[in-house]
Amino acid sequence: MINNTQVGKQSVTFGTPTYIIEESSIAGKKEGEGPLGGYFDEVEEDEMCGGNTWEEAESRLQSRAISRLLKKAKLEPTDIRYLLGGDLLGQLIATSFGIETFEIPLFGLYGACSTMGESMSLGSMLIAGGYADKVIAITSSHFASAEKQFRFPLGYGNQRPLAASWTVTGSGAVVLSKEKSDKKKGANVCVTGVTTGRIVDYGIKDSMNMGACMAPAAADLIYNHLKDFNRRTDFYDKIITGDLGYVGQEILIDILQEKGYNIEENHMDCGIEIFDTDNQDTHAGGSGCGCSAITLTSFILHKMRKEEWKKVLFVPTGALLSTVSFNEGNTVPSIAHGVVLEVM
Amino acid sequence: MKQKTKISDVLKENDQTRRNKKYNDYVKDVTPTHNILINLVNAYWVGGLICVLGQFFINWFMSMGLDKETAGAYNVLVLVLLSVILTGFQLYPKLAKLGGAGTVVPITGFANSVAASAIEFKKEGQVFGIGCKIFTIAGPVILYGIFSSWVLGLIYWIIKVV
Numbered sequence: 001m002i003n004n005t006q007v008g009k010q011s012v013t014f015g016t017p018t019y020i021i022e023e024s025s026i027a028g029k030k031e032g033e034g035p036l037g038g039y040f041d042e043v044e045e046d047e048m049c050g051g052n053t054w055e056e057a058e059s060r061l062q063s064r065a066i067s068r069l070l071k072k073a074k075l076e077p078t079d080i081r082y083l084l085g086g087d088l089l090g091q092l093i094a095t096s097f098g099i100e101t102f103e104i105p106l107f108g109l110y111g112a113c114s115t116m117g118e119s120m121s122l123g124s125m126l127i128a129g130g131y132a133d134k135v136i137a138i139t140s141s142h143f144a145s146a147e148k149q150f151r152f153p154l155g156y157g158n159q160r161p162l163a164a165s166w167t168v169t170g171s172g173a174v175v176l177s178k179e180k181s182d183k184k185k186g187a188n189v190c191v192t193g194v195t196t197g198r199i200v201d202y203g204i205k206d207s208m209n210m211g212a213c214m215a216p217a218a219a220d221l222i223y224n225h226l227k228d229f230n231r232r233t234d235f236y237d238k239i240i241t242g243d244l245g246y247v248g249q250e251i252l253i254d255i256l257q258e259k260g261y262n263i264e265e266n267h268m269d270c271g272i273e274i275f276d277t278d279n280q281d282t283h284a285g286g287s288g289c290g291c292s293a294i295t296l297t298s299f300i301l302h303k304m305r306k307e308e309w310k311k312v313l314f315v316p317t318g319a320l321l322s323t324v325s326f327n328e329g330n331t332v333p334s335i336a337h338g339v340v341l342e343v344m
Numbered sequence: 345m346k347q348k349t350k351i352s353d354v355l356k357e358n359d360q361t362r363r364n365k366k367y368n369d370y371v372k373d374v375t376p377t378h379n380i381l382i383n384l385v386n387a388y389w390v391g392g393l394i395c396v397l398g399q400f401f402i403n404w405f406m407s408m409g410l411d412k413e414t415a416g417a418y419n420v421l422v423l424v425l426l427s428v429i430l431t432g433f434q435l436y437p438k439l440a441k442l443g444g445a446g447t448v449v450p451i452t453g454f455a456n457s458v459a460a461s462a463i464e465f466k467k468e469g470q471v472f473g474i475g476c477k478i479f480t481i482a483g484p485v486i487l488y489g490i491f492s493s494w495v496l497g498l499i500y501w502i503i504k505v506v
Contacts, residue, residue, distance in 0.1 A: 053467045153464030155431045156481060157440025157447055157456050159383075162376040202354075203364025204371060212371040247375055254351045254374075331364075 004128050008228025010196050017190035017344060018124040020174050021134075021181035022073035023297035026065050028143065028169025031286075031294065034275045039298035040170075041068055047144065047169070054145035055093050061171035061290075062087070062098030062140045069136065069173045073181075077102040080175070081132035084119035086110050087140050087289055088167075089149055094140050098171075104136070113214075113243050114197070114318030115139040116172065116293040117337025123176045124191040124339070133178045140171035141288030150207070150323060163209040163247050165287035168274060172293030174301075186305030187343045195225040195338035199320070203331050210319040210332065211248025211271075211284055217334035218244060218317045219255035225313065225338045226261060233263050237309040240300060241336070242292035242316035243271035245284030270295035270316075292316040300341075310343040348373050383444050390439065391446030398423055398450075420451055427452035431459040457481035 003015040025040045032043030042064070049060040062085070070077065083102070086109035087094035095108055111118035119137035126132045144154055146167040152158060180188050200217035207213075218241050226233065233239065244252055249269050256263050270292045271285035296314060303309045317336045326332070349369040357363035398419050405415035430436040436456045440447040447453050458478055465477040479486060 148464055152481065153460040155434060155437060155456070155460030155463050157431075157437040157453065157460075159378065159441055159444050162378060201364075202367040203360075204368060206371075209371065209375055212375065216367070247371075250374055251351070251371070255355065258351050258355055 007193070008224070010198065010224055011193060011228035011338075012125065012128075013193045013229075014124060014128040014191070016128065016178070017192045017342070018127045019177045019180045019344075020189045020191065020301065020341075021177045021179075022069055022075075022175045023173065023301050024065050024069035024072060025172045025294040025297040026061055026068065026170055027290075027294050027298075030143070030166075030280065031168055031170055031274060034280060036274055036295065036299050039302055040294060041072075041298070044169075054142055054148055055089060056097070058087060058089070058094035058140050058142035058145050058171075059096075059098035061142065061169070062094055062138060062173075063101070065138060065140070065171040065173045066099060066102055066136065069175060073175050075134070075175065077104050080104045080134050080136050082107060082123070082126060082135045083138065084109055084123050084126075084135060085138040085173075086115040086119065088112065088146050094142070094145070095138075098140070099138075111316075111335060111337060112318030112320050113141070113287055113289050113291060114316040114335050114337045115289045116296060117197075117242070117314065117316035117339050120174065120176065120191060120314075120339045121194040121196060121337055124194060127176055127178050135176050136173055137176060138171065138173035139289035139293045141167050141169065141290035143167045143169045143288075146288055150321065160283060161208045163206075163211065163245075163284050165210055165243060165245050165271060165284045166275060166280075166282040167288040168243075168286045168291040168294065170290035170294040172290065172295075172297035174297060187307045189301060189304045190342050190344045191339055192342045192344075193229065193340035195221060195228060195340075197221045197336040197338070199333045199335055201331050201333040205326075205329070205331050207319075207321050207326050207332055209247060209284075210243070210287060210321070211245040212251060213319045213321075213332040214317040214334040214336065215244055215248040215251035216255060218248070218252050218315055218336045219259070221315055221336035221338050222252075222256060222263070222313070223259055223261065233261050233266065236266055236311045236313045238266050238268050238300075239263050239313045240268045240270060240292075240295075240315065242269075242318070243285065243287035244269050244317055245271045245287065246277070247284050248317075273299065289316075304341060304343055307343055312341040314339045314341055386442055387444045387446035389446070390443030391450060394423070394446070394450045394452055423450070423452050424455040427455035428459040431456045432463065436460075454482055454485065457485075 026042040027040040049057040083104040123135040274286040275282040354366045401419040465473040
């Protein structure tokens with residue numbers, strides 16, 4: 001077995017793989033009505049989740065994702081060494097309020113919609129480095145809290161551009177562990193490598209076209225990942241991006257084709273999978289931290305546990321948009337994080 | 345016809361400013377947009393209907409004996425009320441999705457932007473929520489509306505003096 005190693009420019013491999021021993025997903029009503037509806041652990045019909053504010057609703061999603069995760073894994077909060085989590089809201093309020101009762105040591109992360117990739121990357125590194133036996137990686141997003149922070153009040157009447165995406169309401173979490181799970185629930189899925197993204201900015205200022213903002217970041221990440229590991233695209237059963245949507249997917253495939261990699265056959269985008277755009281009126285697709293998180297913790301891991309997919313490159317993508325920098329005339333810098341998932 | 349920017353042109357460009365410009369051109373080509381003709385037609389008839397409704401109220405109020413100016417003022421009150429009620433029931437956004445500028449330009453659009461902000465920020469309190477944020481969308485309209493009427497008044501005054 002190889003030891004933990006730095007690979008190429010921006011990747012690492014782990015001497016011993018980190019096991020994803022359990023996952024949980026909670027989705028909103030609209031997501032529950034979408035094509036992946038049957039895969040979620042729980043679908044919350046109440047958009048307020050029993051809370052009083054949108055922010056509280058999102059916190060409750062995180063809290064319930066963790067409760068369910070611990071219950072499914074038959075673990076206590078004290079079994080978890082670290083929690084790595086984040087969301088889209090200012091000062092990570094959904095995470096801070098959502099996880100406080102669990103009293104697990106926390107690293108709060110902001111990677112916009114790429115946060116699930118960031119938290120799983122760092123979680124695997126903590127375990128591989130021997131600093132933890134079990135960690136939880138979690139993110140969430142909520143349509144209404146994101147609209148309120150980044151766009152307009154919900155009741156305001158305006159026309160969404162066709163390139164705009166629809167923020168997913170939901171929270172997904174995984175337990176990463178040094179040891180494999182002893183209970184049988186399909187194949188063991190591991191994180192075997194990580195490629196960390198850098199900020200990529202091709203000068204797009206249109207915050208309503210985030211797919212175009214993020215596609216170059218995703219392309220940069222996938223390109224450097226394949227170079228670092230010296231792999232071909234067919235090494236993977238699926239290369240799965242977070243929330244590029246239809247516009248971003250087209251650009252991503254185009255860029256990589258130009259750079260000599262054809263991913264048209266095995267590319268999938270969580271933002272495209274999660275909604276039925278014709279019937280659910282979601283335009284370019286789903287977005288938000290929750291988009292890649294709940295697709296991973298339901299559909300993707302389901303496929304892997306059944307060994308339909310054995311090697312997946314999971315690449316959540318984030319548009320690091322701020323309403324302040326946007327109003328100041330700045331572009332939307334983007335990032336992507338790559339996590340290698342393998343059935344072992 | 346302007347030639348389409350290809351992704352290869354973007355990636356080959358070493359100068360960052362020129363690359364960003366080329367990428368923006370490329371993105372413009374691959375990004376779908378609403379059909380402007382359909383949008384125009386929808387804006388025309390939805391906006392037109394709102395105006396017809398306004399005219400109906402004015403005529404109705406005048407038939408009840410109000411003078412034209414008072415009837416107009418009552419008409420504004422009723423349209424604003426209707427818009428606020430539709431906003432509260434989450435129906436105005438549905439109308440706006442269809443009507444676009446046809447729902448934004450009339451006074452109902454203004455009322456919607458104020459009511460939507462009030463509803464959204466109520467949770468942050470009467471002062472810092474509703475008080476500070478009720479005009480987040482309508483604020484610029486109020487400020488620049490008053491400012492431009494001041495400028496017009498000034499011009500009118502100068503012409504009168506000269």
